Amino acid sequence: MRKDGVKIVYVLLDGIGDLPHPALNDLTPLEAAYTPNLDALARNGAMGRVITVGKGIAPQSDIAVFNMLGYSFRDGGYVGRGVIESIGCNIDFQDGDLALRGNFATVDDKNNKITDRRAGRVISKEEATAVCKTLENSIKFSDKDASIALVPTVAHRVVIRIHHSKMKLSDKITNTDPAYDKVEGMGVAKATSDDIYVQEAKAQDDSKEARMAAMLVNEFTEQTIKILRDHPVNVARKAAGRNPMNCILARDSGNRFPQVQPINKKYGISIGCIVEMPVEVGISKVLGMKMYEAGSLDDYELKARVAAKSLKTVDAVYVHLKGPDEFGHDGDAKGKKRNLEEIDKRFFGVLAKELAGVKNPVIVVSGDHSTPCIKKAHSDDPVPLLVSGNGVRQDGSARFTEGYGRKGSLGLLMGADVVSTALKLATDRQ
């Protein structure tokens, strides 16, 4: 398969997949949205659907993106989102430390009932930094050889790193965040219910390293709620009628660096990326992808321009657009529809113009998982896949929607096969 001359733009729309929603006359956000640029790509290409990680698995973005880039970790060797986000935010992490993904959350501190898993989502860097600094200075573990580092990343997200100077901590512990389970190291969304409390971390084996890890995470959780009860940041937030960030929910622990084949070696082409969220930044570093700066999360026009320009130096560029997922989590179907229309106009519309000078580009569009607004959580519903351009045989798809994905000629793929399939389609015509 000749790969010289290949030019691919690979776009993952976070949380893209959805289900019919009453607020959209029982259409999905993709079906209800006006997306002329995506539809033009669909008419000039072929569609299918993707089970990104595994049948029945509602994956988190980390393991889903790894799969969509061809790394399935099905041997159970996945290191956990905590490690990936630690790498993404450059925290000092060594094998044997315990890294976890955290959420600043709002709890009723009388019974630890969670009233908002994201403390209202609006959290400034200053608030998060002040809270993390207080916690790092105030938390005292019963084991004097243990210490903690906390790094706020984006909005309600924070990375937790626990170090023990005399033992390698085990990652065989359960989450304190009730919204996600750990299955073979992978973070899997649970069908959430309203009656949710902060969970106690439990050791998943009888080793002293797992029991120590669980004990330290529980001490962290308990002390955090006490310390933050009257923290100035929360006094101010409550006075302003905003949810206090008075708990940190922890999940997806890991205790070692991933060992994987660099992506350029895996596919024999050079692949760059445009990513912002700490988890995708971590993935890109682990896979050795050249990262291109392209503004903040919704600088869509800039991302399109940088993506097209990057093809002067790399053969393919992976672009992660976070937008749709948060509307799914918030159950905002109309908001997700509007966000898709914005991405279509401001990213894909600009990309079409910017690629005018690129010979035979192939555009691949899919997602990391479904986040149906009706469920307000990730689901195992397959995501649509589109491969368009460079003479890819058109299959009659008229729009980029879940429905056309079901009927498309590419059929049903597993996430780990998407890149190799797209590469084959992109090079058959060479």
Ligand SMILES: O=C(O)[C@@H](CO)OP(=O)(O)O
């Ligand atoms: O970080 C995020 O964007 C989401 C899902 O990946 O996590 P949470 O549901 O905790 O907001």
